[in-house]
Amino acid sequence: MAKELKNFTKRADNYSQWYNELVVKADLAEQSAVRGCMVIKPYGYAIWEKMQQTLDKMFKETGVQNAYFPLLIPKSFLCREAEHVEGFAKECAVVTHYRLKNDPDGTGVIVDPAAKLEEELIIRPTSETIIWGTYKNWIHSWRDLPLLCNQWANVMRWEMRTRMFLRTAEFLWQEGHCAHATAEESEARTVQMINLYAEFCEKYMAMPVIIGVKSANERFAGALNTYTIEAMMQDGKALQSGTSHNLGQNFAKAFDVTFVNKENKPEYVWANSWGVSTRLMGALIMTHSDDNGLVLPPHLAPIQVVIVPIYKDKAGLDAISEKVLPLVDELKRMGISVKYDDADNKRPGFKFADYEIKGVPVRLAIGARDLEEGTVELMRRDTLEKESCKFEGIAGHIASLLEDIQRNLLDKAKKRREEMTYTVDSYDEFKEKIEKGGFVLAHWDGTTETEEKIKEDTKATLRCIPLDGDTTPGVCVLTGKPSKQRVIFARNY
Amino acid sequence: MAKELKNFTKRADNYSQWYNELVVKADLAEQSAVRGCMVIKPYGYAIWEKMQQTLDKMFKETGVQNAYFPLLIPKSFLCREAEHVEGFAKECAVVTHYRLKNDPDGTGVIVDPAAKLEEELIIRPTSETIIWGTYKNWIHSWRDLPLLCNQWANVMRWEMRTRMFLRTAEFLWQEGHCAHATAEESEARTVQMINLYAEFCEKYMAMPVIIGVKSANERFAGALNTYTIEAMMQDGKALQSGTSHNLGQNFAKAFDVTFVNKENKPEYVWANSWGVSTRLMGALIMTHSDDNGLVLPPHLAPIQVVIVPIYKDKAGLDAISEKVLPLVDELKRMGISVKYDDADNKRPGFKFADYEIKGVPVRLAIGARDLEEGTVELMRRDTLEKESCKFEGIAGHIASLLEDIQRNLLDKAKKRREEMTYTVDSYDEFKEKIEKGGFVLAHWDGTTETEEKIKEDTKATLRCIPLDGDTTPGVCVLTGKPSKQRVIFARNY
Numbered sequence: 001m002a003k004e005l006k007n008f009t010k011r012a013d014n015y016s017q018w019y020n021e022l023v024v025k026a027d028l029a030e031q032s033a034v035r036g037c038m039v040i041k042p043y044g045y046a047i048w049e050k051m052q053q054t055l056d057k058m059f060k061e062t063g064v065q066n067a068y069f070p071l072l073i074p075k076s077f078l079c080r081e082a083e084h085v086e087g088f089a090k091e092c093a094v095v096t097h098y099r100l101k102n103d104p105d106g107t108g109v110i111v112d113p114a115a116k117l118e119e120e121l122i123i124r125p126t127s128e129t130i131i132w133g134t135y136k137n138w139i140h141s142w143r144d145l146p147l148l149c150n151q152w153a154n155v156m157r158w159e160m161r162t163r164m165f166l167r168t169a170e171f172l173w174q175e176g177h178c179a180h181a182t183a184e185e186s187e188a189r190t191v192q193m194i195n196l197y198a199e200f201c202e203k204y205m206a207m208p209v210i211i212g213v214k215s216a217n218e219r220f221a222g223a224l225n226t227y228t229i230e231a232m233m234q235d236g237k238a239l240q241s242g243t244s245h246n247l248g249q250n251f252a253k254a255f256d257v258t259f260v261n262k263e264n265k266p267e268y269v270w271a272n273s274w275g276v277s278t279r280l281m282g283a284l285i286m287t288h289s290d291d292n293g294l295v296l297p298p299h300l301a302p303i304q305v306v307i308v309p310i311y312k313d314k315a316g317l318d319a320i321s322e323k324v325l326p327l328v329d330e331l332k333r334m335g336i337s338v339k340y341d342d343a344d345n346k347r348p349g350f351k352f353a354d355y356e357i358k359g360v361p362v363r364l365a366i367g368a369r370d371l372e373e374g375t376v377e378l379m380r381r382d383t384l385e386k387e388s389c390k391f392e393g394i395a396g397h398i399a400s401l402l403e404d405i406q407r408n409l410l411d412k413a414k415k416r417r418e419e420m421t422y423t424v425d426s427y428d429e430f431k432e433k434i435e436k437g438g439f440v441l442a443h444w445d446g447t448t449e450t451e452e453k454i455k456e457d458t459k460a461t462l463r464c465i466p467l468d469g470d471t472t473p474g475v476c477v478l479t480g481k482p483s484k485q486r487v488i489f490a491r492n493y
Numbered sequence: 494m495a496k497e498l499k500n501f502t503k504r505a506d507n508y509s510q511w512y513n514e515l516v517v518k519a520d521l522a523e524q525s526a527v528r529g530c531m532v533i534k535p536y537g538y539a540i541w542e543k544m545q546q547t548l549d550k551m552f553k554e555t556g557v558q559n560a561y562f563p564l565l566i567p568k569s570f571l572c573r574e575a576e577h578v579e580g581f582a583k584e585c586a587v588v589t590h591y592r593l594k595n596d597p598d599g600t601g602v603i604v605d606p607a608a609k610l611e612e613e614l615i616i617r618p619t620s621e622t623i624i625w626g627t628y629k630n631w632i633h634s635w636r637d638l639p640l641l642c643n644q645w646a647n648v649m650r651w652e653m654r655t656r657m658f659l660r661t662a663e664f665l666w667q668e669g670h671c672a673h674a675t676a677e678e679s680e681a682r683t684v685q686m687i688n689l690y691a692e693f694c695e696k697y698m699a700m701p702v703i704i705g706v707k708s709a710n711e712r713f714a715g716a717l718n719t720y721t722i723e724a725m726m727q728d729g730k731a732l733q734s735g736t737s738h739n740l741g742q743n744f745a746k747a748f749d750v751t752f753v754n755k756e757n758k759p760e761y762v763w764a765n766s767w768g769v770s771t772r773l774m775g776a777l778i779m780t781h782s783d784d785n786g787l788v789l790p791p792h793l794a795p796i797q798v799v800i801v802p803i804y805k806d807k808a809g810l811d812a813i814s815e816k817v818l819p820l821v822d823e824l825k826r827m828g829i830s831v832k833y834d835d836a837d838n839k840r841p842g843f844k845f846a847d848y849e850i851k852g853v854p855v856r857l858a859i860g861a862r863d864l865e866e867g868t869v870e871l872m873r874r875d876t877l878e879k880e881s882c883k884f885e886g887i888a889g890h891i892a893s894l895l896e897d898i899q900r901n902l903l904d905k906a907k908k909r910r911e912e913m914t915y916t917v918d919s920y921d922e923f924k925e926k927i928e929k930g931g932f933v934l935a936h937w938d939g940t941t942e943t944e945e946k947i948k949e950d951t952k953a954t955l956r957c958i959p960l961d962g963d964t965t966p967g968v969c970v971l972t973g974k975p976s977k978q979r980v981i982f983a984r985n986y
Contacts, residue, residue: 071530094589097586098587130527
C-alpha cells in the first residue's frame with residue numbers, strides 16, 4: 001500500500017497529470033457528479049479554512065466587515081453595466097423555473113412548465129451588480145462612506161475546460177466590495193488589498209508573487225484598472241492568484257448610487273472590488289509539492305507535526321505513549337498542531353507514506369530503541385531529510401524547524417522564479433524562452449493588437465505590467481515601436 | 494433622530510410587525526431584489542459569525558470535519574430516495590440553461606436556447622443525495638467508518654411566504670452528514686448532535702429549548718426518526734430551532750453505499766444528518782428583544798461594551814480619552830469586545846438610541862463631571878437599569894455584569910416558558926390555551942389523523958414528543974383513545 005500510494009506520475013514526465021493525481025491522492029478534492037464541480041474533501045477543506053481564517057483576520061484589521069448577498073441575480077441586473085455584461089453574463093447557470101412535478105409516466109420528476117419565472121435568475125458569477133443594487137439604499141451621505149464589505153461565498157462560471165481548484169464551474173471565494181467618497185481613497189484601497197494578498201501569499205503560502213497591472217485586454221469587465229498578483233508554478237507557467245479592481249464610478253452610475261458630499265452636493269460613489277478563491281489551493285499545491293506528494297508550508301498545514309509510534313505489542317505502545325503524550329500536550333500549548341497516530345489498523349510504513357503524500361511538514365517516529373536511547377527520528381517533509389534527535393528539548397527544536405521549513409519553501413520558490421525569469425530583447429529569444437517555460441521580461445508597444453499577435457504565435461499572455469519593474473524605455477520585441485517599460489509574458493493557468 | 498429610531502411598533506400591538514421592523518432598524522438584514530432572498534447586513538452577519546464559530550468548535554470537538562459539496566444536484570439524484578423526493582424536489586430552483594446571449598433586438602441578453610442542459614440541475618434544498626452519491630466512493634470497509642462530515646453552505650427552497658431569517662428562499666446553514674457501521678452508533682450520534690444544539694441554545698443564545706421527537710407527520714423526508722429542539726418565542730409560538738435525523742439505511746440503499754464489516758460481510762451504511770440555520774437569528778431576536786430594540790446575550794454580541802464620551806470640545810474629549818483608552822485595552826485583554834465611540838458626527842443621544850436598538854449589552858457614558866468624581870454611568874441593556882459606578886475597578890465589574898446579563902436572559906426566557914406552558918385534559922381547555930398562546934401539554938392518541946384534525950381546528954401543530962416529559966399514560970384530548978404520554982402542541986413559526 002505504501003508503495004502504491006507513492007507510485008504516481010512524476011513532474012518531469014507529465015506535470016499536468018502529476019497535479020491531477022496529487023489532488024486526488026492527497027485527499028484534497030475530487031470530481032463530483034456535476035460537470036465541472038468538485039467536492040472539496042475534509043483534508044483539502046482544512047487547508048482552505050486556514051487560508052480563510054488568516055485572510056479574514058487580515059481583512060478585518062483593515063476595517064472590512066463581512067456580509068452576505070443573494071446567490072441569485074436577476075438577469076436585468078447584469079445588463080446595467082455595459083462592459084460587465086459582456087464579460088460575465090454569457091457562460092453562466094440560469095434558473096428558469098421554481099418547481100418540479102411528478103412525471104405523468106410515474107418514473108420521476110419533471111420541470112413544471114407552469115412554474116416558469118417571469119425573469120430568469122443567474123447564479124452569481126461575481127456580485128458587483130447585486131451589491132451595487134443594494135448599496136443604493138445604504139449610501140446617502142459622505143457620513144456613510146467608506147463602506148467596506150466582504151463576503152465569503154460560492155460563485156459559478158460555466159467554464160468549458162475545468163481542472164480541480166484551478167478552474168471549476170463552482171468555486172469558493174471572497175469578494176470585497178468597497179465604496180468611497182473620492183477617487184484617491186478608492187485607488188488607495190485597491191492597492192492596499194493587492195498588497196495584502198501579496199503579503200498573505202509570501203508569509204503564509206510561502207509563495208512569492210509579482211504585483212502588477214493588467215493590460216486593457218485582461219482587465220476585469222467594468223473596471224478602470226485591474227491589479228493582479230502573478231505566481232510562477234514549477235513548470236514555469238504563471239498563475240494569476242488574486243486581483244483587485246478599481247471600478248471608478250462605473251457601477252455607481254449603472255446603479256445610480258450617489259452621496260451628498262461635505263459641500264452638500266450629490267456625487268457618484270467610487271468603487272473597488274477584490275477577490276481570491278480556492279484557486280489559491282491549486283497555486284499552493286503546484287508551488288511546493290514534489291514527486292512524493294504534497295508539500296505544505298507549516299503556516300497553512302492542518303497537521304504540522306505527526307508522531308508515529310513503532311511497536312510490537314500493547315506494552316510496547318504503552319511505553320511509547322507514556323513518553324509521547326506529554327510532548328503532544330507541550331506542542332499543543334505552544335500552538336503547534338500535532339497528531340499522535342497510534343491507530344493499530346495501519347502499519348508504520350503506510351502511515352509514513354500517507355503523511356508524506358499529505359505534506360505534513362514534520363514527522364517523528366519513535367520505537368523501543370529510541371526509548372532506550374532517549375532519541376526520536378525526525379523527518380522534514382520539504383527536504384525529506386531524516387535525523388536522529390535527542391528527545392529532550394525536542395519541542396523547541398520542532399518549533400524552530402517549522403519556521404525554518406516555512407522560510408526554506410519561500411526561498412526555494414524565489415530562487416526558482418529568479419532562475420526561470422528571462423530578460424529578452426529579440427522576438428526569437430522571446431519565443432525560445434517562452435517555449436522553455438518561465439517569465440519573460442520584454443518590451444511591448446502597449447497595444448492589444450501586439451499582445452494578441454504574441455499570444456497567437458507563442459501561447460504566451462501578458463501577465464502584468466510589474467509595479468516595481470525596471471522602467472527603462474525600449475522598443476517592442478515584436479513591432480519595434482517605443483515601449484515605456486518591460487512587462488511580463490508567460491504561458492499561464 | 495434618536496426618537497425616530499425608537500419609534501416603532503410595540504410587541505403588544507403587533508408582534509409580527511415589531512419583528513419585521515426590528516430586523517431592519519437594528520441593521521440585521523433587509524429584503525433583496527430577489528424574491529424571498531435577504532441581504533444579511535454586516536451587523537447581523539457578525540452575530541451569525543459568532544454562532545458559526547462557536548458551533549464549528551463544538552462540532553470539531555466531537556470529531557466532525559468540514560468539507561464542501563456541490564451547490565447543484567442532478568435532478569435524477571433527488572428521485573433516488575422515494576420519500577425524499579416527495580419532501581424536497583418540488584419547490585426548488587431549477588437550472589435549465591448554461592448560457593445567455595445578446596438579444597437580437599439589441600436591448601439586453603436572453604437565454605440561449607442552444608445551451609439547454611441535458612439534465613436539469615437543482616440548487617440544493619439539502620444535500621443528502623449529492624453527499625451519499627459521493628460517500629459511495631469514500632466508504633468501502635469498516636475502517637472507513639465513522640465518517641463525520643459537516644458543511645457550511647447556502648441552500649434554497651422556493652418558499653411561498655417568506656420572513657427574514659425565519660423562512661427565506663435562500664438561507665445559510667450547516668448540514669452534518671455522518672456514516673456509521675451500526676444502527677446503535679448512528680442513533681447515538683443523532684442524539685449527541687441534538688443535545689449539542691440544545692447546549693448551544695442555552696449556553697450561548699440564552700434560549701431554553703425542549704428536546705423531543707417529531708411525529709411521523711413532521712419527520713424529515715427519508716428519515717426513520719427526527720429529533721428536534723423547540724423554543725418558545727415571546728408571543729407563545731414555537732420555533733423549531735434545529736433538527737437531527739436518524740436516516741437508517743435509506744440513503745445508503747438509495748445510493749448503494751455498502752461497507753465490508755469486521756466479519757468480512759457487505760452491509761449497508763447507517764446514516765444521520767443534522768442542521769441549524771440562519772433561522773437561529775430569528776429565534777435569538779424574538780426570544781430576548783423588547784420594545785426598544787434588539788437585546789443580545791453577551792456571549793453572542795459582536796460588541797459587548799460600548800463607551801460613549803460626552804464632551805463639549807476637543808480638550809474635553811481628550812481628557813475623557815486619556816481616562817478611557819487604558820480601560821479599552823484592559824477590557825480587550827480580558828477578551829471582552831469593546832467599542833469606544835468617539836465619532837464626532839453623531840450626538841450622544843443618537844448613539845445611545847442606536848446602541849440600544851442594536852442590543853449592545855453594556856453601555857458606559859462618561860462626561861466631565863464623571864472625570865471629576867471618578868465615576869462612570871453604566872446601563873445594562875437587558876433591564877435598561879442605569880447606575881453610577883466608580884471608575885476604578887470598572888473592568889472587573891463589567892466582566893461579572895456580562896455573565897449576570899447572560900444568566901438573567903436565560904432565566905427570564907425559562908420563566909416565561911414555564912408561565913406559558915399549560916397542562917390540559919379537555920379539548921375545550923386545549924383550544925382556550927392555544928388561543929391564549931403558549932405550549933400545551935396534552936395527551937394524543939398517536940395518529941396523524943388526530944394531529945391534522947387538531948391543526949385544522951386550532952392551527953396548533955404537534956411540536957414534539959418531549960424526551961424528558963411526563964410519561965404517565967392518559968387519554969387523547971380529542972378522541973379519548975389511549976395515549977402513552979403527553980406531547981407538546983403549539984402554534985408555530
